[in-house]
Amino acid sequence: xxxxxxxxGFADSWALLALxxxxxxxxxWAFRPGSRRIxxxxxxxxxxxxxxxxxxxxxxxxx
Numbered sequence: 001x002x003x004x005x006x007x008x009g010f011a012d013s014w015a016l017l018a019l020x021x022x023x024x025x026x027x028x029w030a031f032r033p034g035s036r037r038i039x040x041x042x043x044x045x046x047x048x049x050x051x052x053x054x055x056x057x058x059x060x061x062x063x
């Protein structure tokens with residue numbers, strides 16, 4: 001058996017299973033209990049200064 005066939009067989013079975021388990025882990029981590037507050041805070045970042053612009057650094061007076 002050549003190297004290509006060996007790696008192809010590994011990728012078709014164990015690597016696919018490992019990637020599927022990593023995917024499931026990421027999904028479970030994102031939807032874990034208690035993470036809603038964190039996700040809501042991150043989702044509202046663009047609207048934090050909706051009533052007034054964020055303070056810029058003070059500008060120097062031009063001569």
